[in-house]
Amino acid sequence: MRTTETILGLLRERGRKGLPLERVYRLLYNPDLYLTAYAKIYKNKGAMTPGVDGKTADGMSVEAIERIIQALKAGTYRWKAAKRVYIPKKKGKRPLGMPVWADKVVQEVVRMLLDAYYEPQMSDHSHGFRPERGCHTALREIQGKWPGTVWFIEGDISKCFEKIDHEVLLGILREQIQDEQFLGLIQKLLKAGYMENWNYNQTYSGTPQGGICSPLLANIYLDKMDKYIEKTLLEKHNRGDYRKFSLEYTRIQNRMKRCRKKGEMEKAHQYRKELQKLPSLDTGDPLYRRLKYCRYADDILLGYIGTKQEAEDIKRELAEFLKTELKLDLSQEKTLITHARSEYARFLGYEIHTLKSNGKQTHKRRCINGRIGLRIPEQTIADKCKKYEDKGKTQARGELIENSVYSIIMQYQTEYRGLVEYYQLAYNLSSLKKLKWVAEHSLTKTLAKKLCTSVVGVYRKFGTKLNVGGKRYKGLQVTILREKKKPLIATWGGIPLRTKPKAILNEKISHQWDTRNELLKRMLAEECEGCGSTEQVEVHHIRALKDLEKYTGREKPQWVRVMAARRRKTLVLCRTCHMDLHAGRPMMRQRVKDHESKNVMLESGMR
Numbered sequence: 001m002r003t004t005e006t007i008l009g010l011l012r013e014r015g016r017k018g019l020p021l022e023r024v025y026r027l028l029y030n031p032d033l034y035l036t037a038y039a040k041i042y043k044n045k046g047a048m049t050p051g052v053d054g055k056t057a058d059g060m061s062v063e064a065i066e067r068i069i070q071a072l073k074a075g076t077y078r079w080k081a082a083k084r085v086y087i088p089k090k091k092g093k094r095p096l097g098m099p100v101w102a103d104k105v106v107q108e109v110v111r112m113l114l115d116a117y118y119e120p121q122m123s124d125h126s127h128g129f130r131p132e133r134g135c136h137t138a139l140r141e142i143q144g145k146w147p148g149t150v151w152f153i154e155g156d157i158s159k160c161f162e163k164i165d166h167e168v169l170l171g172i173l174r175e176q177i178q179d180e181q182f183l184g185l186i187q188k189l190l191k192a193g194y195m196e197n198w199n200y201n202q203t204y205s206g207t208p209q210g211g212i213c214s215p216l217l218a219n220i221y222l223d224k225m226d227k228y229i230e231k232t233l234l235e236k237h238n239r240g241d242y243r244k245f246s247l248e249y250t251r252i253q254n255r256m257k258r259c260r261k262k263g264e265m266e267k268a269h270q271y272r273k274e275l276q277k278l279p280s281l282d283t284g285d286p287l288y289r290r291l292k293y294c295r296y297a298d299d300i301l302l303g304y305i306g307t308k309q310e311a312e313d314i315k316r317e318l319a320e321f322l323k324t325e326l327k328l329d330l331s332q333e334k335t336l337i338t339h340a341r342s343e344y345a346r347f348l349g350y351e352i353h354t355l356k357s358n359g360k361q362t363h364k365r366r367c368i369n370g371r372i373g374l375r376i377p378e379q380t381i382a383d384k385c386k387k388y389e390d391k392g393k394t395q396a397r398g399e400l401i402e403n404s405v406y407s408i409i410m411q412y413q414t415e416y417r418g419l420v421e422y423y424q425l426a427y428n429l430s431s432l433k434k435l436k437w438v439a440e441h442s443l444t445k446t447l448a449k450k451l452c453t454s455v456v457g458v459y460r461k462f463g464t465k466l467n468v469g470g471k472r473y474k475g476l477q478v479t480i481l482r483e484k485k486k487p488l489i490a491t492w493g494g495i496p497l498r499t500k501p502k503a504i505l506n507e508k509i510s511h512q513w514d515t516r517n518e519l520l521k522r523m524l525a526e527e528c529e530g531c532g533s534t535e536q537v538e539v540h541h542i543r544a545l546k547d548l549e550k551y552t553g554r555e556k557p558q559w560v561r562v563m564a565a566r567r568r569k570t571l572v573l574c575r576t577c578h579m580d581l582h583a584g585r586p587m588m589r590q591r592v593k594d595h596e597s598k599n600v601m602l603e604s605g606m607r
Helices: 006-018 026-027 033-043 064-072 100-121 135-145 166-174 180-190 214-237 246-263 265-275 309-325 378-386 406-423 429-449 456-460 516-522 545-549 559-566 575-582 590-607
Strands: 082-088 093-098 151-156 193-194 198-201 288-298 299-304 336-339 345-347 350-354 372-375 463-469 471-482 485-492 537-540 570-574
Touching: 006 033, 006 100, 026 064, 026 100, 026 180, 026 198, 033 100, 033 516, 064 100, 064 265, 064 537, 100 180, 100 214, 135 288, 135 345, 135 372, 151 309, 166 180, 166 214, 180 537, 193 309, 246 265, 246 471, 299 345, 299 537, 309 336, 378 429, 406 429, 406 471, 406 485, 429 456, 456 463, 456 471, 516 537, 516 570, 537 575, 545 559, 559 570, 570 575
Parallel strands: 082 193
Antiparallel strands: 082 093, 151 299, 151 336, 193 198, 288 299, 345 350, 350 372, 463 471, 471 485, 537 570
16 A cells, blocks of 8 residues: 555655646545545644534544545535535625534545646745645835836736636536546535535635635636736736836936046035936836736735836736636735835735835845835734724723733733734834834733733833843743643743744645554554554544543543543544443443452452
């Protein structure tokens, strides 16, 4: 039996060479792929969220994988409808589908196969939901490779994921996958529908949002647009190797040189000041045009050096392609054309514009002019501050009062650190000082309310000096000592607001997974960790380790003590022990085993 690494490696090689795929469906018979998929997704929060059948990762076993494979072999596997839920967004709510657990595992296997094949073929300008890529790689590409941009075209596809045409998507897959049985499986996934308020609804378009395959299928769909922009729009609108020199700049520069030769230094200095206000190259050169492109999921940004009318033409051409080829609509209201020097384009939460500063020079060159600047929007800071304010005044967060001091400080620090790390590329990162001030006041008021003391008392009790990178910062810190273990330390502050142009957000997705991780080794050993039985072994899951703390005030069951001691969210049990655990009963087989061992010991002692 081939391993997951071998299969995915072969698919990547075929994808790199552009060779078609055949007999893909047969790969779904390999149990190692399902073990890899299980090891990948069981840690996700959604693994313990039930679908319409009420099942979760709890109870996963080798037998369950075998049942899925047998159903696929017999052609009787059926995707179940996803449970529809809604999550809030800025305007309204976003629908989300929650698949059943078995479908999640199969979707992850399908996703791994498709990702291995299509990833080497995808555009370098696409950054969303791809290995080793993310928001920061997209922003760094814009910052480093788009100098001199005059116009930004902010592309907005109206309801992109909801309007993906199933037939067009299957046609794109059929171009390189020559296996109708595998394509039929994907088609049934797209048509599986969803349950809302226990009413079944058919899906006629779109990819199932919330499904594991959805981001990859959307990327494969939109890769057609990437290729069109690269091979058609970029080749059509890019011309000229370089800009010609500005005649006015050259004329004044020659005058300055002549004055220096004559010794008229004061006059030459005046000419020098005039040069600093003029570009050395002709910014309106009609023979020089540049078009740049970047995409993150369905967020599109194009940068253009040329006239506004040409930018309007590019927008129209892109809209026509989306309408005719992909059956998607480019929102005319939200697709904006922004002047890069006088306005800001919004992309991935940043404001983007072309910088201009004649004063700052490096090696006698104006090093700022023409570069792309990334900044934090003022509205973003204001919106984040509202979380800690009420009617413009900083307030304690009442929902956190019941938590421990350690948890409260960790909550505030985690929220603030996440925002700072995301905006590390912004040149105005120091503007987050206002947010830090508001959050710190809210934190101290929350702790003061919990401990029935004053804000000054909180600073006296938890205030400390933090040493970060050789610099000292004021902050708050609480330490929880534990016997024979490292102490738990929660800290507020100590996060320097320094811009990092080469920062990369920690959102890497590796191609390789440890297919024989610790959980899989325990599951494949097929031995119950409660009684030692080797019959009908399955895995017990909990959502989080903190769930084990609900057994306070009474003696904790043995399985709770075992999981807490091992710091694991899983426990391998036989079917009998697992049912006893969920029923709240002591593990009967363990008691019987202990009783039998005691009898043996008594008998041996009597002899």
